Amino acid sequence: VPQTLCALLDANIIIEIYTHKCRELLQSRVTLVIPSIVRTEARLIVDEETNTRRQIVLDDALLKGSIKEVAATTGQMQALYARFDRVFVERMQAGEAEALALLLASALPDHLLGTADGPAIRALSMLDMRDSGISLEKLLNTASIALPRPLRRRFTEAFFREQAERGSTDRITGTGLAKPASQKRKRGKK
């Protein structure tokens, strides 16, 4: 597996990776990166076998450098939010918005956003960055990791493609995108 694959992960994917206990194997094969907000979003998991809470040791991994942390600037976040309407912005989680902001600013070339959330996947297509996203299923396949249990549907490639298609349609129809300034002015005049 080429070490060049860099995956920028949202909180959902982090939690899933820890739940399936495949983080170490994955990080040995892929460069894992998290937006700074995800560090606070994914702090613990509930162990399903024992029904106990377990701390996600992201801090240790970050200290050792096995997972990298990146942060978007306020300007980068604003540039992202300016591309969508208010209702769409509210659909997204802060951590994945930070990841999208970094990708939009071309601050992380060759990184792929690993997400299982419809709005984030749609946003990639709406920003014409569909190829900058990856499902957990595809990420694990690329890293040649097979799990003993099947993934939940929203972590599959099928769900990712479905949402990406929706995003492509939204891009054409303008659904969820911020109205151009000229249209806003016209509406104001009415």
Added chain:
Amino acid sequence: VAWRNKPEQGTESEQARFLELCRRYHLIESWVGEIQDESLPIIRRQPLSHSFEWAQALAERTFKQLNLGDYPALSLEKTLEEEYSVKIFHWPELKGSAASESGLCIWEERIEKLADVFASAMLLPADLVKKEIDQRVRAHVITWRDLAELAETFAVSKQAFVWRLVTLKYLTQINAQKLLNESAFLQTEHNTGIRKDASIFPERYLRLLKTAYLRGEVATGRVAEMLNRTLPEMRRELIQWEEEEAGATNLVRLA
């Protein structure tokens, strides 16, 4: 926010919490496209200038307009939520209080009385109550059990039901008061108006949020935030929602 009875402490924080919940509820509605255009009738004139007969007539018109069926109290909340996008929250800690985000309402004694007449006439429509009473009356008397059962059937308190019988001229005020002073009569009270579940989130709020999640309309973390929980805490519940949904598209062959 217009308060009926302001809590003694923490009004500002309660108001902020209430408005934030309304904002979240509206967002969830917009995520799944469930915003209704219908709006409730607005009373333009100051209610203080109106009579009790006016309140009663308004209740009768509203009852018909909302199409509340034979037992209005059972369908009122659902109708307001589903048809008019009214956001209703039950907060056990604000017992006896009520607050409204929209509409200019000043709670005064006179308005309380008008509101009582309105509520009584709408939740206990004259024709329906008369029909039920007449079926149970034998030689001008009716049992306590029948009255208690009817109050329960109409999903109102016994007090409310008894006072409605006064306005419908089945009981005199004196007899009504005597009856309500009987502790044995009130002991079988079932309808306290307090919901058994302690969740502050209305059923519709939860249903729409679940729909938004299953359709991929909202990030998982946002679902957790909308329920004041963390993402890991929600995981098991979300899996349950997904499992329910997995079977939802199965087809059944009909004869």
